[in-house]
Amino acid sequence: AQKVTQAQTEISVVEKEDVTLDCVYETRDTTYYLFWYKQPPSGELVFLIRRNSFDEQNEISGRYSWNFQKSTSSFNFTITASQVVDSAVYFCALSEADTGRRALTFGSGTRLQVQP
Amino acid sequence: EPEVTQTPSHQVTQMGQEVILRCVPISNHLYFYWYRQILGQKVEFLVSFYNNEISEKSEIFDDQFSVERPDGSNFTLKIRSTKLEDSAMYFCASSQEERGYTFGSGTRLTVV
Numbered sequence: 001a002q003k004v005t006q007a008q009t010e011i012s013v014v015e016k017e018d019v020t021l022d023c024v025y026e027t028r029d030t031t032y033y034l035f036w037y038k039q040p041p042s043g044e045l046v047f048l049i050r051r052n053s054f055d056e057q058n059e060i061s062g063r064y065s066w067n068f069q070k071s072t073s074s075f076n077f078t079i080t081a082s083q084v085v086d087s088a089v090y091f092c093a094l095s096e097a098d099t100g101r102r103a104l105t106f107g108s109g110t111r112l113q114v115q116p
Numbered sequence: 117e118p119e120v121t122q123t124p125s126h127q128v129t130q131m132g133q134e135v136i137l138r139c140v141p142i143s144n145h146l147y148f149y150w151y152r153q154i155l156g157q158k159v160e161f162l163v164s165f166y167n168n169e170i171s172e173k174s175e176i177f178d179d180q181f182s183v184e185r186p187d188g189s190n191f192t193l194k195i196r197s198t199k200l201e202d203s204a205m206y207f208c209a210s211s212q213e214e215r216g217y218t219f220g221s222g223t224r225l226t227v228v
Binding site for chain 1: 147149151157158159160161164171172174205207211215216217218219220221222224
């Protein structure tokens with residue numbers, strides 16, 4: 001069965017520090033998708049990135065970068081030069097695709113507090 | 117940018133009452149979903165809907181719940197006889213083939 005583990009429940013950093021949020025997943029499917037979502041205090045879920053299991057290229061988008069490693073079943077998220085506006089709960093999620101399932105399985109989330 | 121719209125944003129209901137949560141998915145999306153997030157916890161999958169029928173559901177989605185697409189635009193989640201533990205944020209989402217899930221801003225349901 002699929003599972004997503006975000007071992008860090010809460011991280012606190014000072015503005016301009018770099019921070020990495022860890023995500024480890026379990027799946028038996030060969031085709032799957034990984035996601036990161038941001039949930040700010042207002043409560044909505046903001047899509048950040050989607051990766052499929054065949055694309056292990058790391059990705060950078062501004063201050064955000066993602067490191068996907070199939071060998072360790074990890075999909076970690078780094079924020080460079082963090083800002084107060086980055087304060088939110090961040091969720092990693094998995095969608096298995098071998099059997100056509102589309103449900104997203106979320107991790108328990110990491111609350112990031114960026115202090116000024 | 118296209119949005120998934122959910123109404124109401126907040127609903128308070130008495131225990132035992134029925135509630136209907138409404139969603140307008142993105143118009144050219146084919147797959148529709150409901151998720152639930154109990155306060156302070158992770159987001160949990162409830163049900164997915166495709167081609168006018170349920171394609172997948174979780175153990176949470178028992179006989180108390182039902183979904184419907186009553187017309188070409190709305191997608192509803194009905195909770196019959198609400199319980200205190202149904203208090204949560206309910207998110208609607210939709211997607212196309214390529215699994216680009218777009219979430220609505222949620223309905224906070226409070227059962228008193």
